[in-house]
Amino acid sequence: MAPFHSLEVLFAACELGVFDLLAEAPEPLGSAAVAARLGASARGTQLLLDACVSLKLLEAETRGGQALYENTELASTYLARSSPKSQHHMLLYLGRTTYLCWGHLAQAVREGKNQYLKAFGVPSEELFTAIYRSEGERLQFMRGLQAVWSVHGRRVMAAFDLSPFPVVCDLGGCAGALAKECVSLYPACHVTIFDIPEVVRTARKHFLFGEEEPISFREGDFFRDPLPEADLYILARVLHDWADDKCAQLLARIGHVCKPGGGVLVIESLLDADGRGPLTTQLYSLNMLTQTEGQERTPAQYCALLASAGFPDVQCKRTGGPYDAILARK
Ligand SMILES: C[S@@+](CC[C@H](N)C(=O)[O-])C[C@H]1O[C@@H](n2cnc3c(N)ncnc32)[C@H](O)[C@@H]1O
Incomplete structure (x- = not known):
């Protein structure tokens, strides 16, 4: 150690x-x-x-x-910024934000909630208002998330054959790293990145999107606004932000718009069935405690959430990396 x-x-x-x-x-x-x-x-x-x-x-x-x-x-x-696999931005985010929340881990355990108030003096009732408390913080978060997919994105997007799903919507798709991975693996598919307006604006301003890329953006709140029609909905590192009731609400909304034969691809780090490993996922889960309203989950917990939303046919695949893939069909 x-x-x-x-x-x-x-x-x-x-x-x-x-x-x-x-x-x-x-x-x-x-x-x-x-x-x-x-x-x-x-x-x-x-x-x-x-x-x-x-x-x-x-x-x-x-x-x-x-x-x-x-x-x-x-x-x-x-570590060097110029490398295509650089984790520089994630490390800056971890050092400036995550690490400060972890400094209040005992308090997070006592209270069962995130520590933005203690670490930054920011109220945390609206989770993403606290996470995006300044433009700089939003950009840092987005760059950090993007960096992780430069190493692990291909592995998670290749876990299942997604060719039967030509129209894809990446809900909470952020700066588009997985959308780019998806169109590079499946050139016939089109991806709509659905995210909150300030994230879409930041993505358009700071992240490169080629004119020819079959990727578009849609601004909205996935808990309230109409969701785009799609054959496949991606939820990458989204469900782990939220408690079960919010996950159920979001999945039910997807279940409502998704046609029979359509699907949901959940990308998360899977806990073992008894929750006692892997250590990396347990630490991610404690990280969710200090920084979000959610946690990491076991395959059975995801299956139950997906089945209740009308997706009874669920396959879980461990990728061997830190993030795993779950494909659920309606
Ligand atoms: C933890 S990030 C994951 C981003 C991306 N999927 C990834 O794996 O890198 C959660 C994403 O959900 C978005 N999000 C949070 N609340 C949302 C809402 N109510 N409606 C739409 N997007 C939302 C955030 O802006 C952010 O991009």
């Missing part, structure tokens, strides 16, 4: 741009050069770089009595 405070080292190095600087530098750099280019203190930089070496995020080689630092392969692939 990584020692206490290792995560802060990772967050600080991301925040300061250590991995970006070293990815762009044509050769390994000494700590004085890194400090000068980052506008940081010489002493602090030296300590941080050496801690990163012990965490295997950086490599150091001593030449002429001076240590020169470069990214490890892991840092080049997952």
Whole structure:
């Protein structure tokens, strides 16, 4: 297990741009050069770089009595912003937001609710008003979510053959990472991303969508507004935000508009049947406690929610990655 405070080292190095600087530098750099280019203190930089070496995020080689630092392969692939698989934005979100909510885990357990009020002084009655409490926070959240699908998106979208569903609606589809994955796997399909208006506006402004991509946006509230007609509704990391009654309400609305033969693709991290693992999913579930109104669930819990909404034919597939796929047909 990584020692206490290792995560802060990772967050600080991301925040300061250590991995970006070293990815762009044509050769390994000494700590004085890194400090000068980052506008940081010489002493602090030296300590941080050496801690990163012990965490295997950086490599150091001593030449002429001076240590020169470069990214490890892991840092080049997952931490440098320029990498297509970069988790830079997710790590910034984790460091600036998630970590602060986790600082109140005991209180979250006592109260059984998220900790935006304690961590940020923001009332949490309207969940996504608290999550999107500023434009910067909304953009950071969206970029972070998008980053995760750059690594795991293909695996979840390829878990089932979705070719029988040419018209797809990604409910809570955010900045469109899974929609892009879907049209790249199934070029004949069209995806409508349905999300709340400020998210759609931010997605259009900050995330690239090619003119030729068969992807469109629709603004709305999935608990209140009419849902687009589609053969398949995607709910990726949406149900885990909500308590059972809200999940049942949303699924019933989908069940109402979905035609026989249509389906719902739920993408979530599945708990074991007894809820005692996998550890990653249990930690996601505690994360949902500190940051949302929901939790992760077992296959049986998803099957029950889906069956009650008119989707009795449910298949669950573990992907081997952190997120799994559940396909339910009407
Ligand atoms: C945890 S995020 C998941 C985003 C995306 N599906 C993914 O996996 O990266 C939940 C998404 O649901 C959207 N959302 C929340 N409440 C909504 C509502 N009432 N109507 C429409 N979208 C909503 C959020 O804006 C956000 O994009």
